[in-house]
Amino acid sequence: MSDKPLFTYDYYEPGKVYGVTEFTVDETVVAKWRSVYPGDNDPGVMPAGMLAMIIVGAVLTCNAPRPPGGVHGGQTFDVRRMPRIGETLLTEVKCLDKEIKKERKWVRALTTTRSKDTGEIVLTGIMTTLVAQ
């Protein structure tokens, strides 16, 4: 068992940064993606569906451990430019806000993804999650 605190609703602090993850858009991971989506085969281009993978992967890594069974309720993607195959990205995860609506506990995470080489922002996102009770 992990000694780290569990990311329950009460544990999230709006404004707090929970970490930064690194993700390299290498040919191996793109090939895995294409095994699920064979149509996403534009040469040299990262499939846009993988943007969600970058954001969700960063949130799941930085906000762990979590109670099992949370549900993804909504997502915003603001693409400044599509990541390139071969590029390494750094994604910061921050708690944007949280609220209880009709006894459901919602948390929004703001993600900012930058090129590791240049620091240029390539993507921001807001992931809305219904936190498991």
Add this chain to the structure above:
Amino acid sequence: MEKTLKPSSRQVDFQSILNYADVTNDYNPVHVDKEFAAKSPMGGIIAHGTMSVALIWQALKNTLGVAALNRVHLEIRFVRPVRIDDTVTGGGELQAGASNVYDVWVRNQKGEDVIRGTATLRAA
């Protein structure tokens, strides 16, 4: 701008959900553990929401070209779960009176929206 996005579809079976979990490293038990999911408020396995979002990206790319993806602001809500053996289709229509905003959606085989949202294209 095209008035209608070219739709993109896929069938979702349990194996494809497991494959998606493997690619994305998202093994939330509501997606991969039938026993857990059955006892959860979802009442059974649901596909990852982002598995269907990929269909909206495909519809945008297939209609507007890959370069257009560099200037998209996409905002979506997951409004209904996708279940094993559903067939889902992503598409959209240019909003009435708008030149750069599409109402986008993913629908199941019953014609029910599972995702709703908007895709806004910034000027090139």
